[in-house]
Amino acid sequence: GIKIVTIGGGSSYTPELVEGFIKRYDELPIRELWLVDIPEGQEKLNIVGALAKRMVEKAGLPIEVHLTLDRRAALKDADFVTTQFRVGLLDARAKDERIPLKYGVIGQETNGPGGLFKGLRTIPVILEICKDIEELCPDAWLINFTNPAGMVTEAVLRYSNIRKVVGLCNVPIGMRMGIAKALDVDASRVQVDFAGLNHMVYGLNVYLDGVSVLPQVVEAMADPSNAMTMKNISGLSWEPDFLRGLGVIPCGYHRYYYKTSEMLAEELEAAETKGTRAEVVKQVEKELFELYKDPNLAIKPPQLEKRGGAYYSDAACNLINSIYNDKRDIQPVNTRNNGAIASIEDDSAVEVNCVITKEGPKPIAVGDLPVAVRGLVQQIKSFERVAAEAAVTGDYNKALLAMTINPLVPTDKIAKEILDEMLEAHKEYLPQF
Ligand code: NAD
Ligand code: G6P
Ligand code: MN
Numbered sequence: 001g002i003k004i005v006t007i008g009g010g011s012s013y014t015p016e017l018v019e020g021f022i023k024r025y026d027e028l029p030i031r032e033l034w035l036v037d038i039p040e041g042q043e044k045l046n047i048v049g050a051l052a053k054r055m056v057e058k059a060g061l062p063i064e065v066h067l068t069l070d071r072r073a074a075l076k077d078a079d080f081v082t083t084q085f086r087v088g089l090l091d092a093r094a095k096d097e098r099i100p101l102k103y104g105v106i107g108q109e110t111n112g113p114g115g116l117f118k119g120l121r122t123i124p125v126i127l128e129i130c131k132d133i134e135e136l137c138p139d140a141w142l143i144n145f146t147n148p149a150g151m152v153t154e155a156v157l158r159y160s161n162i163r164k165v166v167g168l169c170n171v172p173i174g175m176r177m178g179i180a181k182a183l184d185v186d187a188s189r190v191q192v193d194f195a196g197l198n199h200m201v202y203g204l205n206v207y208l209d210g211v212s213v214l215p216q217v218v219e220a221m222a223d224p225s226n227a228m229t230m231k232n233i234s235g236l237s238w239e240p241d242f243l244r245g246l247g248v249i250p251c252g253y254h255r256y257y258y259k260t261s262e263m264l265a266e267e268l269e270a271a272e273t274k275g276t277r278a279e280v281v282k283q284v285e286k287e288l289f290e291l292y293k294d295p296n297l298a299i300k301p302p303q304l305e306k307r308g309g310a311y312y313s314d315a316a317c318n319l320i321n322s323i324y325n326d327k328r329d330i331q332p333v334n335t336r337n338n339g340a341i342a343s344i345e346d347d348s349a350v351e352v353n354c355v356i357t358k359e360g361p362k363p364i365a366v367g368d369l370p371v372a373v374r375g376l377v378q379q380i381k382s383f384e385r386v387a388a389e390a391a392v393t394g395d396y397n398k399a400l401l402a403m404t405i406n407p408l409v410p411t412d413k414i415a416k417e418i419l420d421e422m423l424e425a426h427k428e429y430l431p432q433f
């Protein structure tokens, strides 16, 4: 039987994961699921863990669900370790979103200053987890969902001894689903050539039944009635002629780069009225955990769709299933580039279509990215690398460098002001500085 350990098990997304494992039980016989959290998450862990147990029981499957705050005990002999934790919880995310706004800069949990700080808080923790994996379950696969997933994967590749690591995101699946909906066809008929970085991924081509339909998809995206975005990103419409010029399919997060001032205006307005995304998510979570407490509930409630993580479990469970069963199907994941994208170093993490084998993802070569997007992708990769180095070393100058080279931050002076305020605000979770 398979042993899975989920770190950050108290997440409201856990029922999604459990549902995915239940659906695939015949192919993926999981014997033990260990949900791990920290004392601050104990209450959530107990509620969501009890729901997970009811779900498994209702399905009549012999999956043991264990809840623990002892990460090391859980990790012993694991086959797969999935990570979905949030260092500093939603209060830290709210700071990541609000502080940059004061300086006229995008406040977002995985982009700009917020992405930098989420990385600075998260990377030391993931590297500790890597050390535990090395010692307690050296053959396990680490499947990381924790954001910023691209920067975190980069840090694991560069600063740990773990090689069996895959970074995952639901954005590519969401894009494929959105495209299928816009074309009004079943998603199984749509294939997308994904390449780029996490939250900076492009669809380089799109196929319907194997035939390219890229121009039709560009036109569909240019139609303002097709927002093609996720619950957490405003669906501001694209300038149709810009999309026609770009000629590839951007992801929802590209709005922060190509529509920076419009997105900033939306964020400022939201911060004044309904609150930032973290503040909205706090409310959604409250509602979800009230539902989860119901002893008669034994399924994933539809209200979970209010979160941005739609298809999260499909991404995770399909990946684990294909590794376990050596399926050799194609999935977009974050992995070591190995030359797949010509303009990115071999040893950096990229998000690209891969053949998923029992030895892990084999990235499919795409050559160079189109010249119009190559520079931005490289710039974000430089940002991620410098940020990861700052997270590991606690070097202030490197942190300032990362902040300044981020395309969403206009000047070195503003970068320093934001950096200083955020270092102070988050100091409890930044022992390295
Ligand atoms: P959450 O706020 O519910 O946090 C999940 C759990 O992590 C909490 O119960 C918390 O107590 C726990 N936690 C915090 N620090 C921990 C630590 N050091 N060790 C173990 N557990 C710890 O968060 P969420 O909204 O469920 O999201 C979890 C993470 O997954 C975030 O980093 C989020 O950005 C990411 N996420 C990524 C994707 C993706 O596409 N890659 C999709 C959804 C969520
Ligand atoms: C998308 C992204 C995730 C991100 C999530 C935020 O799914 O791919 O990486 O964590 O949105 O959703 P939330 O509901 O927390 O705002
Ligand atoms: Mn993501």
Ligand code: MN
Binding pocket: 403, 404, 405, 406, 407, 408, 409, 410, 411
């Ligand atoms: Mn800049």
